[in-house]
Amino acid sequence: MNIPNPHVIVIFGASGDLTKRKLIPAIHQLFVNHLLPGSFAVLGVSRTELTDEEFRKRMMEFLPGNEETNTQFLNKIYYETIDYELQDDYNKMHNRLQNIRSLLNIPANYLFYLSTPPNLYNIVPEMLALADLNSQSDGFKRLIIEKPFGNNLASAISLNFSLLKNYEENQIYRIDHYLGKETVQNLMVTRFANGIFEPVWNRNFIERVEISSAESLGVEGRGGYYDNSGAMRDMVQNHLLQVVGMVAMEPPVVIEADAIRHEVMKVFQSLRPIKPEELQHQVIRGQYTASTIKGQLVPGYREESGVDPDSHTETFVAMKFYIDNWRWTGVPFFIRTGKKLPTRVTEIVIEFKPTPHHLFDKSGFDQHKSNQLIIRIQPDEGILLKFGMKEPGAGFRVNQVNMDFHYSSIADIQLPSAYERLLLDCLLGDATLFSRRDTVEAAWNFIQPILDAWANDSSIPIYGYPAGTWGPYQSDDLIDGEKTWRYPCKNLADDGLYCEL
Ligand code: BG6
Numbered sequence: 001m002n003i004p005n006p007h008v009i010v011i012f013g014a015s016g017d018l019t020k021r022k023l024i025p026a027i028h029q030l031f032v033n034h035l036l037p038g039s040f041a042v043l044g045v046s047r048t049e050l051t052d053e054e055f056r057k058r059m060m061e062f063l064p065g066n067e068e069t070n071t072q073f074l075n076k077i078y079y080e081t082i083d084y085e086l087q088d089d090y091n092k093m094h095n096r097l098q099n100i101r102s103l104l105n106i107p108a109n110y111l112f113y114l115s116t117p118p119n120l121y122n123i124v125p126e127m128l129a130l131a132d133l134n135s136q137s138d139g140f141k142r143l144i145i146e147k148p149f150g151n152n153l154a155s156a157i158s159l160n161f162s163l164l165k166n167y168e169e170n171q172i173y174r175i176d177h178y179l180g181k182e183t184v185q186n187l188m189v190t191r192f193a194n195g196i197f198e199p200v201w202n203r204n205f206i207e208r209v210e211i212s213s214a215e216s217l218g219v220e221g222r223g224g225y226y227d228n229s230g231a232m233r234d235m236v237q238n239h240l241l242q243v244v245g246m247v248a249m250e251p252p253v254v255i256e257a258d259a260i261r262h263e264v265m266k267v268f269q270s271l272r273p274i275k276p277e278e279l280q281h282q283v284i285r286g287q288y289t290a291s292t293i294k295g296q297l298v299p300g301y302r303e304e305s306g307v308d309p310d311s312h313t314e315t316f317v318a319m320k321f322y323i324d325n326w327r328w329t330g331v332p333f334f335i336r337t338g339k340k341l342p343t344r345v346t347e348i349v350i351e352f353k354p355t356p357h358h359l360f361d362k363s364g365f366d367q368h369k370s371n372q373l374i375i376r377i378q379p380d381e382g383i384l385l386k387f388g389m390k391e392p393g394a395g396f397r398v399n400q401v402n403m404d405f406h407y408s409s410i411a412d413i414q415l416p417s418a419y420e421r422l423l424l425d426c427l428l429g430d431a432t433l434f435s436r437r438d439t440v441e442a443a444w445n446f447i448q449p450i451l452d453a454w455a456n457d458s459s460i461p462i463y464g465y466p467a468g469t470w471g472p473y474q475s476d477d478l479i480d481g482e483k484t485w486r487y488p489c490k491n492l493a494d495d496g497l498y499c500e501l
Pocket of ligand 1: 147215234235346
């Protein structure tokens with residue numbers, strides 16, 4: 001296992017939720033697993049006035065385990081108050097960083113993590129550059145930028161332009177935490193390390209591809225942000241399209257950042273644009289309304305705090321689209337995501353074509369109930385294959401059965417959090433699991449016409465769905481014929497009559 005060179009991680013927006021809930025616990029876990037070098041430090045930076053001790057105390061609450069290890073870890077954490085728009089404060093911060101480095105004998109390797117409100121994504125990198133903290137002559141200087149990367153195509157292009165004035169592309173790490181998920185990376189392994197899948201992974205054998213990411217939670221106090229975003233920007237533009245990239249890409253020549261990102265880019269370039277006249281048949285948007293879940297009254301989206309009571313923001317999107325290339329021509333891809341759905345689950349369903357001749361129809365087997373390969377991203381991470389088997393006994397009665405693998409069955413394996421993996425990769429200079437400039441812009445380019453149509457054409461419906469249901473029933477109409485979405489349960493292999501939600 002490679003260990004990064006000694007470094008300082010500087011977290012901007014350190015008083016926010018992400019720092020205490022995800023970033024510090026991830027760095028702590030890397031420390032506990034001996035994946036960080038002997039010399040490293042973390043400097044939390046934000047507007048809030050705090051001392052090092054006060055900041056450490058706040059972070060302590062979010063660390064599990066051993067008191068002695070936690071104390072060693074917390075001693076490597078420092079804090080600096082800053083006014084983000086004041087150049088003097090960056091110079092002051094630079095001095096502080098130099099002091100910390102000389103105390104701990106760390107060269108000028110810096111990872112700057114922007115976990116601030118997005119309106120600062122232009123300002124902080126520019127100010128860092130003015131304080132001479134972008135030059136790599138004396139050590140690496142890398143930027144991690146949290147989502148949202150732009151609010152539309154134009155702002156994403158302009159943000160890229162502004163960053164690239166002072167930084168090289170290989171210094172910029174646009175984070176998409178879905179790419180940090182173990183099971184998303186395993187997609188590449190499933191496809192390219194096994195001789196059995198790749199030969200059938202194309203239009204000749206696959207009838208359709210379905211990707212669902214359901215959440216049972218609502219906006220959870222983030223109404224102000226979410227109401228200006230919506231499910232298309234919040235989940236589809238980034239996480240789900242990146243998953244599409246992994247499912248649909250050609251085999252990369254090598255497992256290296258650019259080789260993989262070239263292939264993802266080729267998929268995005270092949271996405272067939274959805275025309276205005278196709279929109280209502282290919283994209284369904286919804287918003288949850290009040291309902292009763294397990295006897296509890298649950299408010300509708302418009303009643304959430306921070307949300308406009310007349311809001312037209314979508315909390316659910318289902319869409320159908322095509323990838324016009326050699327491998328996928330004619331195969332529909334379906335994407336679905338929403339808040340306040342019955343359960344939290346993200347999975348990919350590869351539905352294979354049925355056999356050409358239906359030998360067992362007479363025995364009551366619906367041969368259109370074809371083979372499905374289900375790749376579960378979360379929870380109960382694993383893989384499920386559905387196929388027909390003969391019922392023991394006379395005749396030829398066929399039943400659909402499951403063959404399933406669960407990550408939890410690999411003893412002693414704890415899946416690392418996405419942030420652990422991504423922070424470590426960035427410290428090692430490996431950008432494979434980060435979005436490149438062109439892929440981010442291409443993803444925006446695909447969804448921008450849909451967002452524009454929604455904003456400008458008030459005749460496009462937004463369907464209500466009661467909180468706790470699978471979204472508007474109109475989303476079923478996207479799929480032709482008798483077939484519907486797979487309605488997954490918490491446990492990968494549970495289906496049929498019984499379903500634990
Ligand atoms: C975030 C979105 O990027 O991803 C949230 O802003 C969403 O709205 C979250 O809840 C989902 O991530 P996960 O890892 O829980 O599937």
